[in-house]
């Protein structure tokens with residue numbers, strides 16, 4: 001990508017009305033982000049975590065690699081049109097290793113899919129958004145870059161442009177929603193909308209806000225007071241249209257959980273630190 005491409009993508013996103021430069025019709029504006037690419041989970045032991053997320057939940061592994069430059073061993077698992085990324089630190093003193101030492105296993109970052117990670121970074125840099133990676137690098141998900149958590153109210157956000165033709169296999173349990181707790185959920189939602197132009201999904205008033213794609217992947221912002229004062233990524237919701245075989249797999253693996261009518265709540269000690277809710281239906 002050269003400088004001219006960057007300026008074109010920024011103009012195409014920001015301009016309204018006739019092209020002031022008089023250079024004829026401009027390309028249709030395209031969304032910076034078109035889906036959640038994956039949710040990153042830090043784990044202590046990748047093979048053990050894989051036993052839960054792949055063997056018990058049934059998510060197929062799409063890619064797995066040791067990334068020595070990043071000090072992690074990582075796997076991506078298909079979860080509908082989104083993925084789950086498991087990260088095990090392999091050396092001390094990386095961000096992932098410090099996270100594990102300080103907080104234990106659990107939800108670590110959210111990655112948004114963009115058709116043009118370099119263009120997205122340039123647009124964010126032009127808004128003075130603090131970035132960890134000023135230029136994209138190669139990661140498990142394709143060409144990736146991280147924003148500084150300061151940019152998104154303490155949430156670590158990654159952007160990824162996957163390789164072409166990267167559609168994952170079908171999976172019996174699919175990503176539905178990531179829950180983000182914040183002292184000021186509306187402000188957090190506003191920051192995500194401003195940075196990534198994520199669409200807003202209507203919720204029934206109140207302090208909560210939802211961003212994303214109705215019927216697809218969403219982020220739900222909730223007040224910290226609803227979740228015992230926690231902030232950041234606090235819970236993951238998934239959908240399993242065919243519950244009985246899933247419940248049998250979870251039971252035979254000895255997973256600690258509450259099973260209700262059409263929904264399962266897995267205890268974090270069984271899901272590698274993740275508050276995991278699985279329901280039969282996508283709605284609400």
Ligand code: CO
Pocket residue numbers: 038040085109111141158
């Ligand atoms: Co990631």
